[in-house]
Amino acid sequence: MQAAVVTQFGDPDVFTLSELPDPLPGPGQISINVSYAAVGLIDVYIRQGLYRDFPGLPQPPFVPGLEVAGTVRALGPGVRAFQVGQPVVTLSGTGADNGYASIAVVDAAMVADLSETEVDPAVAVAVVPNAATAYLALSRAAHLQPGERVLVHGALGGLASAFPGVARLLGAERVVGTVRGGVRPTALPYDRLVSSADLAAEVGNERFDVVVDPVGGQVRTDSLAVMAPMGRMLLVGNASGDWGHTVSTTGLWGSNLSLAGFAAGFYLPSHPEQVPLAVQAARRAIEQGLLDVRVEALPLARAAEAHRRLESGSVGGRIVLTP
Incomplete structure (x- = not known):
């Protein structure tokens, strides 16, 4: 697979576009043929090394990216809720620190089905994870x-x-x-x-x-x-x-x-039963025109540019990367 790899902690120039072995899903996981990967500030902070001492967070070399949209590529042992070829989007907290790639492996419990919606996958990955987080934060924490x-x-x-x-x-x-x-x-x-x-x-x-x-x-x-x-x-x-x-x-x-x-990445893994409610709320908000966010797609090779723009505060919406 093709991936944007962080070779060391530092400025955006640490990104290298590389060919890596195709990952296989383990028990309870699925692999996704990535159409779009969202770029977020958390990716910037991890690349900079601000969380280098936090247990469980990646160390270089690694592929960042917490949220992706695409189609199911393969099912890991025990996964029955999805089918190969099904359009999906992941939520924050999937453990998918491999989103800036053509293939991502994620926990199936943190994946939402898009087959019954008409939401564009670029919009889905830019909006659904954050809207699900907003719903949980406002309803459960506030x-x-x-x-x-x-x-x-x-x-x-x-x-x-x-x-x-x-x-x-x-x-x-x-x-x-x-x-x-x-x-x-x-x-x-x-x-x-x-x-x-x-x-x-x-x-x-x-x-x-x-x-x-x-x-x-x-x-x-x-x-x-x-x-x-x-x-x-x-x-x-x-x-x-x-x-x-x-x-x-x-x-x-x-x-x-x-x-x-509130951080969805720490909440959702221990509360997977909240995923359907959060995704349903996100879909309703999209359908009602309440999440009108401008989305810009850049090729995976321009991951460094995406990070520079995010750091400068010049992004008036969301940037997504496409392999």
């Missing part, structure tokens, strides 16, 4: 209720862009997004986009029941001042790169606020 107000930081980023549509699906009354830099038009279902530079001034007296924070850093602390009593903040990333930032917990109890972390 317990979003109909009529509540939601604030989403990094509003146009890959993961964040799934939250306004799913929040609408769950009955949110109002969804406001924040961006760094200038505010630009979007088809995503936000009521309003504001700059995160001076959050309190931008939102005025408005208060939010749920804050979705994939950014971290100072915006995390600033968010505490615009949360409603009994407000919940979802910590779902750290795109700011400010790994040393801390939040004082002194005011949480007095203001009746809570912070909850």
Whole structure:
């Protein structure tokens, strides 16, 4: 198979396009002929080596890529829920650290069937995993209720862009997004986009029941001042790169606020029964036009370019790689 290999931790130039042996699925796994592989910030962080000391995460040389769409190539022992040739998409948390390749092996429990939908596979891999994550985070961790107000930081980023549509699906009354830099038009279902530079001034007296924070850093602390009593903040990333930032917990109890972390990659493997519900929610959001994300496809040989653009913040949507 062809694969974009990270030869060592470092800048995007560490990618090498290589020919590797075709992988075979083990028990409970399937192999997929990859049509598209999503490119995400987590791939960038792993390539940079930020998680080099985390147990279980790959060490060079390795093939990154957590989410792919394609067709089933082969079934491992014990797998009966899929058929060869079936169109599928994987979810975050599959253990598929081999997505930037023409063939990927994944756990069958973390794979969703696309045969009954008309969703383009490039859109599916760009949207479905993040929308499934948003559904689980909002429903299971933040317990979003109909009529509540939601604030989403990094509003146009890959993961964040799934939250306004799913929040609408769950009955949110109002969804406001924040961006760094200038505010630009979007088809995503936000009521309003504001700059995160001076959050309190931008939102005025408005208060939010749920804050979705994939950014971290100072915006995390600033968010505490615009949360409603009994407000919940979802910590779902750290795109700011400010790994040393801390939040004082002194005011949480007095203001009746809570912070909850959520990562689908750690949640789904131990809760596979949630996969069908999350995928169904993602499909409903797509069908209702709530996940209008621009998707750009690049050839696998341009993986380094995709990472450079993601690092620079110049991606206004999602990039997917195609072998």
